[in-house]
Amino acid sequence: MAEIETDRLLLRRWRDSDRGPFARMNADPAVMEYFPALLSRAESDYLVDQIEAHFERQGFGAWAAELRATGAFIGFIGLAVPRFEAPFTPCVEIGWRIDAACWGRGLATEGAHAVVRHAFDVIGLNEIVSFTVPANTRSRRVMEKLGMTHDPSDDFDHPHLVPGHPMRRHVLYRLRRDW
Numbered sequence: 003m004a005e006i007e008t009d010r011l012l013l014r015r016w017r018d019s020d021r022g023p024f025a026r027m028n029a030d031p032a033v034m035e036y037f038p039a040l041l042s043r044a045e046s047d048y049l050v051d052q053i054e055a056h057f058e059r060q061g062f063g064a065w066a067a068e069l070r071a072t073g074a075f076i077g078f079i080g081l082a083v084p085r086f087e088a089p090f091t092p093c094v095e096i097g098w099r100i101d102a103a104c105w106g107r108g109l110a111t112e113g114a115h116a117v118v119r120h121a122f123d124v125i126g127l128n129e130i131v132s133f134t135v136p137a138n139t140r141s142r143r144v145m146e147k148l149g150m151t152h153d154p155s156d157d158f159d160h161p162h163l164v165p166g167h168p169m170r171r172h173v174l175y176r177l178r179r180d181w
């Protein structure tokens with residue numbers, strides 16, 4: 003299962019030593035602003051277990067992102083097959099979560115560009131999608147910088163959130179392989 007290298011990042015499988023820093027990120031209200039809840043240590047660890055199980059099942063997943071210069075774990079950038087049903091599923095989603103101390107340096111975009119190439123050239127996908135709440139402009143900027151496009155007719159209510167939940171409405175972005 004391939005590791006992915008960029009100028010500044012190593013995207014790799016998860017290590018036990020990532021669990022502490024990942025749990026701190028998942029307990030940070032800035033990182034989790036556009037998610038329904040902060041995660042406890044146990045919930046964060048369970049998410050790592052699910053990500054690693056996804057790698058075993060699919061051969062790809064949400065890679066742990068490490069700064070090559072220091073070896074520090076700074077979050078994840080990668081791919082996932084959503085388990086819910088929606089008009090655009092089955093699909094492969096690209097997503098990212100980066101430690102707030104590292105925001106605004108182009109790291110998510112740099113890693114995501116490499117993941118897009120991996121998705122199309124190595125895995126052979128024809129399309130990837132990404133979604134978030136409309137207010138998550140940081141994440142939407144990353145989608146736009148990847149060349150993803152948003153058609154408002156694709157917007158959807160997230161099936162895991164109850165009707166009336168303020169984060170239920172989502173925007174969907176798509177990117178098709180054009181080579």
Ligand SMILES: CC(C)(COP(=O)(O)OP(=O)(O)OC[C@H]1O[C@@H](n2cnc3c(N)ncnc32)[C@H](O)[C@@H]1OP(=O)(O)O)[C@@H](O)C(=O)NCCC(=O)NCCS
Binds near residue numbers: 104107139
């Ligand atoms: C989304 C996220 C991964 C971006 O990481 P990052 O490494 O800072 O991303 P980049 O530096 O590549 O790009 C961020 C872009 O958002 C812009 N941005 C930052 N703060 C912003 C704000 N308040 N409003 C609008 N745009 C903003 C940056 O300027 C940059 O765009 P630009 O290059 O056009 O200037 C990071 O903010 C994060 O982890 N957020 C919390 C988790 C999350 O919401 N994940 C996505 C769930 S769908």
